[in-house]
Amino acid sequence: MPPVITAFEKSPDRGRGLARDMRVRWALEEVGRPYDVRLVSFTKMKQSEHRARQPFGQIPTYEEDGLTLFESGSIVLHIAESHAGLLPEDAQARARAVTWMFAALNTVEPPIVEWETATYFERERPWYRERLPILEDRIRNRLDVLSARLGDVEWFDGAFSAGDLLMVTVLRRLGSSGILEAHPNLSAYIARGEARPAYQRAFAAQLAVFLAASEGG
Ligand SMILES: N[C@@H](CCC(=O)N[C@@H](CS)C(=O)NCC(=O)O)C(=O)O
Numbered sequence: 204m205p206p207v208i209t210a211f212e213k214s215p216d217r218g219r220g221l222a223r224d225m226r227v228r229w230a231l232e233e234v235g236r237p238y239d240v241r242l243v244s245f246t247k248m249k250q251s252e253h254r255a256r257q258p259f260g261q262i263p264t265y266e267e268d269g270l271t272l273f274e275s276g277s278i279v280l281h282i283a284e285s286h287a288g289l290l291p292e293d294a295q296a297r298a299r300a301v302t303w304m305f306a307a308l309n310t311v312e313p314p315i316v317e318w319e320t321a322t323y324f325e326r327e328r329p330w331y332r333e334r335l336p337i338l339e340d341r342i343r344n345r346l347d348v349l350s351a352r353l354g355d356v357e358w359f360d361g362a363f364s365a366g367d368l369l370m371v372t373v374l375r376r377l378g379s380s381g382i383l384e385a386h387p388n389l390s391a392y393i394a395r396g397e398a399r400p401a402y403q404r405a406f407a408a409q410l411a412v413f414l415a416a417s418e419g420g
Pocket residue numbers: 221222223224260261262263273274275276
């Protein structure tokens with residue numbers, strides 16, 4: 204039986220592949236593992252059936268052979284550990300790739316999500332204009348370090364790994380913000396990730412869900 208993941212029935216990102224099921228789809232495509240998708244509405248996500256899979260009432264989740272996982276990083280790690288292709292064989296190189304997974308989710312994503320949350324939900328607050336540049340500076344601090352570290356190599360530590368997969372999905376969240384413009388090597392890094400055939404299959408699959416939901420009204 205193929206694993207089953209959950210995704211938004213109608214993603215608020217309008218098919219831009221920013222929802223976190225994209226990482227899981229991409230990882231599954233990279234390792235050549237077919238999968239099924241259970242689509243959930245915002246209402247269903249908060250009900251007990253889904254919360255049994257994801258206590259916080261969010262997507263994505265992953266179910267396979269009686270194993271249920273939540274947290275996109277944990278799911279990608281599970282896929283990478285149980286298939287060849289997303290983590291190096293060498294133990295030390297593998298540990299470094301896992302470190303980049305944590306760096307993406309634990310060090311780079313939080314300031315980006317904080318900024319996104321402000322731009323979506325806090326625009327009307329009296330302190331919004333004052334806070335926004337502070338949030339942007341926190342992101343820039345991270346990007347400065349990432350950009351210097353990446354330099355002119357293709358991926359963060361040797362061959363493409365689950366660390367790069369997560370980092371690309373995290374950086375994509377900055378989209379058309381303009382924040383990435385100061386670092387052409389990071390934009391090129393994202394473009395390299397997006398050019399991978401597995402990425403493109405994953406992107407097309409999540410976009411098809413959004414388009415089908417939009418046609419349905
Ligand atoms: N840390 C979690 C975050 C999951 C998350 O924030 N999912 C979003 C979609 S990308 C969601 O379900 N949002 C709806 C909500 O929180 O109500 C992960 O990486 O899986």
